[in-house]
Amino acid sequence: MAEELHLPDTVDKREKYKSLLPQIQALTSGEPDLIANLANIAAALREAMGFFWVGFYLVKDDELVLGPFQGPIACTRIQKGKGVCGTAWAQAKTIIVPDVDQFPGHIACSSASRSEIVVPFFKDGDVRMVLDVDSDQLAAFDEVDQAFLEKLEKLI
Ligand code: SME
Numbered sequence: 001m002a003e004e005l006h007l008p009d010t011v012d013k014r015e016k017y018k019s020l021l022p023q024i025q026a027l028t029s030g031e032p033d034l035i036a037n038l039a040n041i042a043a044a045l046r047e048a049m050g051f052f053w054v055g056f057y058l059v060k061d062d063e064l065v066l067g068p069f070q071g072p073i074a075c076t077r078i079q080k081g082k083g084v085c086g087t088a089w090a091q092a093k094t095i096i097v098p099d100v101d102q103f104p105g106h107i108a109c110s111s112a113s114r115s116e117i118v119v120p121f122f123k124d125g126d127v128r129m130v131l132d133v134d135s136d137q138l139a140a141f142d143e144v145d146q147a148f149l150e151k152l153e154k155l156i
Pocket of ligand 1: 075084108116
């Protein structure tokens with residue numbers, strides 16, 4: 001396929017996600033390498049949705065280790081139960097944080113990050129990685145983001 005995204009001219013994020021998901025599916029289908037696919041997914045999400053930071057943390061030896069991402073440099077390792085990412089891993093569920101300053105233990109990789117969503121991805125019933133998306137705006141994420149970002153799991 002052409003290595004370029006076709007994005008609708010709209011501010012409606014539901015429409016943006018609807019257009020993006022099949023394109024991500026096309027990008028990843030036929031490519032068995034996990035890191036290559038995560039790298040393209042991070043780039044596609046940032047380009048299409050304008051996120052401040054988007055990336056993956058992979059479960060390795062009982063901690064989260066930074067994987068492919070787009071945005072400013074980030075902390076490389078997160079312990080289970082720590083920060084938003086480690087909490088989403090420990091609780092095995094998506095966490096939406098409207099104001100990171102109100103989340104006890106939030107790990108501030110960048111002081112510009114104001115709100116965040118973390119989505120765990122599973123294999124054989126265990127969390128294998130989390131998708132972390134940060135915004136420089138307060139309350140940027142809601143159930144629309146959750147629904148579409150959780151669908152990405154099937155494409156990986
Ligand atoms: N804020 C995250 C850490 C990762 S960075 O945002 C990229 C957390 O609290 O887990």
